[in-house]
Amino acid sequence: MSLSDELRQFYSGKRVFVTGHTGFKGSWLCMMLKQLGADVYGYSLAPDTDSALYDILSLDTDVYSTIGDIRDLKALEQAYIKASPDVVFHLAAQPIVRESYKEPRYTYETNVMGTVNILECLRLHPGAVSFLNVTTDKVYENSDLPDHPFKEDEKLDGYDPYSNSKSCSELVTHSYRKSFFEAAGSDTEAVIPAISTSRAGNVIGGGDFAKDRIIPDCVRASVKGESIIVRNPYSTRPYQHVLEPLTAYLMIAMKQAKDKSVADSYNIGPNREDCINTGAVADTFVKYWGESASWKNMSEADAPHEAAFLMLDNTKVGEVIGWVPKWHTDTAIEKTVAWYKTWNNGEDVRKLTNSQIMEYMGMW
Numbered sequence: 001m002s003l004s005d006e007l008r009q010f011y012s013g014k015r016v017f018v019t020g021h022t023g024f025k026g027s028w029l030c031m032m033l034k035q036l037g038a039d040v041y042g043y044s045l046a047p048d049t050d051s052a053l054y055d056i057l058s059l060d061t062d063v064y065s066t067i068g069d070i071r072d073l074k075a076l077e078q079a080y081i082k083a084s085p086d087v088v089f090h091l092a093a094q095p096i097v098r099e100s101y102k103e104p105r106y107t108y109e110t111n112v113m114g115t116v117n118i119l120e121c122l123r124l125h126p127g128a129v130s131f132l133n134v135t136t137d138k139v140y141e142n143s144d145l146p147d148h149p150f151k152e153d154e155k156l157d158g159y160d161p162y163s164n165s166k167s168c169s170e171l172v173t174h175s176y177r178k179s180f181f182e183a184a185g186s187d188t189e190a191v192i193p194a195i196s197t198s199r200a201g202n203v204i205g206g207g208d209f210a211k212d213r214i215i216p217d218c219v220r221a222s223v224k225g226e227s228i229i230v231r232n233p234y235s236t237r238p239y240q241h242v243l244e245p246l247t248a249y250l251m252i253a254m255k256q257a258k259d260k261s262v263a264d265s266y267n268i269g270p271n272r273e274d275c276i277n278t279g280a281v282a283d284t285f286v287k288y289w290g291e292s293a294s295w296k297n298m299s300e301a302d303a304p305h306e307a308a309f310l311m312l313d314n315t316k317v318g319e320v321i322g323w324v325p326k327w328h329t330d331t332a333i334e335k336t337v338a339w340y341k342t343w344n345n346g347e348d349v350r351k352l353t354n355s356q357i358m359e360y361m362g363m364w
Contacts, residue, residue: 003251003364010254012037017083017128019070019118020091021063022047022054024208025134028242029089030054032250032357034062041083043068043076044092053207056343057350070114080121087253088131088193090118093166097138098212100162111165112172119176126190130257132249133173133197137238137269137312138163149272149313152199152265170265173197177263194256194263200245201238201269201312204281204332206339206353208242214278215333218285218295219340228286228295233279236309238269240325241332243360248323255321262320269312274329284330288337326363 001009016033020026021042033040041064047054059065066079070092093111094100100107115133122131140150141157156171158164177195204215214230221228245268256263269275282295317323327335335356343349 003247004361007250007254008036010257011087011250013039014086015039015041015083017041017043017080017085017088018091019076019089019114020044020093021059021065022052022067023091023095024053024205024210025203025242025246026091027053027057027059027207028205028353028357029091029246029249030059030063031057031353032243032246035354035357036250040064041079041085042066043070043079045069049209051209051343053209056207057353070117071109073117073120076117077121077124080118081125084125085128086130087257088118088122088128089249089253090115090131090133092118094162095136096210096212097160097162100160100165104161107161108165108168111162112168115169115172119173122193123176123180126192128193129191130253131193131195132253133169133195134245134249135166135170135197135199136163137199137201137267137310139167139170139199142310144309146309147311148309149311150267151313152267152316170197170199192260194260196252196256196263197265198245198249198252199265199267199312200248201240201310203242203245204239204336205242206336206343206349206356214281215285215336218282218289218293221295222285222289222291222293223344225292228282228293229298230278230282230295231298233282233297233299234277236275236277236311238275238310238312239281239329239332240268240270240274241327241335241360243357244268244270244325244327244332247360247364248317248321251321251323252317264316264320266317266321267312267314268317268323269314270325270329271314272311274325275311276329281329281333284333285337288334289341326360
């Protein structure tokens with residue numbers, strides 16, 4: 001049986017609750033879940049960008065959507081009870097490093113207490129068989145050691161408020177799993193969910209319009225015919241197309257529902273050759289965009305601290321879950337540019353989004 005058939009068999013008819021469903025990754029995940037035949041319920045803030053992927057894809061026609069703040073436990077709980085989910089994906093977050101320096105309190109409230117709130121729903125309203133908390137590759141204590149791929153058992157201590165809040169989110173999840181779900185054991189007849197966390201690398205793909213991210217910055221400048229401003233061209237990151245980690249999330253949630261022993265923490269990142277610096281990303285974007293696109297180095301001497309080197313060891317997720325990266329960075333950027341060009345030309349991006357999903361899933 002192919003992976004796509006296995007996923008379809010598992011998710012078809014399942015009630016799936018997605019926090020952060022109106023965001024970039026959440027929107028792609030909703031599209032994938034609909035293709036797999038799931039009933040998708042979402043809880044999130046309204047999209048906060050001028051061009052929101054959720055709206056571009058008309059996902060309100062596919063998702064039972066509730067607009068609300070993850071910090072509002074009462075509202076979240078009402079939406080959760082209504083959904084009565086089988087599977088839960090927790091994506092809601094304040095995801096921007098620079099924004100976390102400006103709004104640290106909001107970042108911690110959203111990323112830490114938001115995690116507490118969704119786990120409270122899971123604890124108070126049994127029924128879900130699988131829960132996945134999506135965090136980030138930035139959760140590790142990073143001393144900028146060259147060519148050091150982080151493994152899942154290394155110390156969690158993100159530097160900036162965003163990264164650190166995600167480290168805290170990991171610890172909260174671990175505590176709830178040990179305190180309320182593993183400890184429950186055979187003392188209750190309630191369904192005990194399998195719980196994992198997933199640490200993904202830098203994600204690119206069509207429909208990301210967030211501030212302070214390299215691909216959206218490239219698109220905005222190129223559409224205007226301006227040079228792309230690259231602030232940290234020498235920072236190395238594990239770039240991957242959005243379909244890579246989303247497929248891993250779907251696989252983890254499915255496999256741990258079938259076998260709770262695989263529930264754990266997993267790095268989701270590309271292989272070493274696809275951990276490249278931001279300048280190389282800009283070069284590849286320019287190659288595929290064409291039309292006199294260009295970029296310039298505008299390094300900031302007083303920029304907020306960000307790690308210069310970041311890479312994940314993806315061995316564990318391959319051995320336990322069976323996920324391996326499929327698209328190299330060059331392909332990922334090519335697919336991403338094709339999406340934005342389709343959007344910029346006023347063509348059918350929903351059709352292209354579905355096509356890219358089917359193309360990627362057909363590789364498994």
